[in-house]
Amino acid sequence: MILNHYILSGINEKIGEMEEEFQLMLLASEIVDCCFNFFEIERKTSKVGRPHFEIKNMIKLIFYGYINKITSSVVLAHNAKYNFLYSFISHGCEPSDRTIRDYRKNFMSIFQLIMSFTLIATYKLGLSDFKYIAIDGTIKQAYNSPFNIIKEKDIRLLIKHYMVEELTKNEIKKLRKTAKKFLKDKTKTDEEKVDILFEWWRLLDFSGQSSLGLNDHDARWMKIKDKGQIYPKFSYNLQLGTDTESKLICGVNVVQNPTDHYQIPALMNQIISNLNLKPTKISADTIYLTLANLNYLDNLGITALIPTSQQNRENSGEKPNNRFAIGYFVFDEYKNVFICPEGQELTLDGIYQAHPEKGGGNKLKAVYSNFNACNNCINKGVCFKTGHRSITRYVHELAYKTERIISSEKGIEEYKLRSSTVESHNGTFKRVYLYDFIPITGLKRVQGLMFAIVASYNLIRFLNLIKENNMSLQSVINSIRYISSS
Incomplete structure (x- = not known):
């Protein structure tokens, strides 16, 4: 009896998993169908040559693969x-792995x-x-391996070799391994190599980097945030906006800039487009507190909950050990x-024009001090070293x-929702989808x-969300079919 109970419970659990998998597959199929209908997506092809796979069926296959964390085209095929x-x-598509790669490349x-x-x-x-x-x-x-790079000085020497005079043995020794490999490559002519070198030079000039x-x-x-990572690696900056x-996730924008200072406008434009509402x-975190971002949000009438660095420290409770x-x-x-910590008041000395911010305008620099109080303070030399x-x-x-806004009680409570909303996605994409290795x-x-x-x-x-709200999957499917046709 006990054995039969465990067998039945195992079968029921397996059936439950299969049912959930089938629901996921069914919903994915309906979402793609409705998306193609809603946005009127069509693929125009010529009737010459071998017939193409139906694009909708291929997108369904690739989509379902990503849902199950399958990124290998060989496994998907x-x-x-x-x-x-x-x-x-x-619908019975049996594409080769090469065909899947082609569809991924052209229709992502x-x-x-x-x-x-x-x-x-x-x-x-x-x-929502x-x-x-x-x-x-x-x-x-x-x-891209951090060792598979070409440096500006290597390109300069290689251009000298092919256009001015051949490099000496000592100059060749100074080249990195990748540059030496390029020099010894017999599959390309000198003219082709020169074209490649000038293209690399152009890309380096555009990037503003030395390699x-x-x-x-x-x-x-860019500097990787993972623990133990000291040196920067070739990377992309990924911006996410989450409801x-x-x-x-309402928006995802990939940029080449290693910092987040000015990324809100581009991401918000995409979010508004994706949602079809504002x-x-x-x-956002303190690093987004720039006038360019604030001006953009203010023009759209969007409230910004972005703390200053001091507010961020106060909200997190991470105050420095130095009491001054x-x-x-x-x-x-x-x-x-x-x-000040001794109860003395630092009054306004003057207000000056600060350096203009990129795309944002000018801030005013207000300076506060109290020379007399500092001159007679017992903490002279601890709170400050010289002067006052x-x-x-x-x-x-x-x-x-x-x-x-962020200093109000309501602002503090609303800002707390951020950490439990968006930061978990970064770990999910890194450790579940393994996107660093694709x-x-x-x-x-x-x-x-x-x-x-x-x-x-x-x-x-x-x-x-459908399950949490006790909604019937079939009624939801009927609803999204109606939405796609309206």
């Missing part, structure tokens, strides 16, 4: 032949439309209002003074408005890859 669910969703932009339609359906079904978006950035490692990744020309040197209510507020650090100087807004202590505060109407190169193709990964992630989350 095998599943299309021998796995019932893959064969079912693609469709996954942004699939991502967009999933978000629109979520809104129409009342599962998409009013509050949390933004964060992470570094995605490029598919170029030979496998991925679009990648840039705090549904936890669906959020009312966003939250700037975080312990309290600003009295009513008196317009800073109060001064505090500099950068003032701008928009920055001040944002600071006031052999895709080039900014455009990496952007397409992220659209596919995000679309598959959102579909899984969409199915979970």
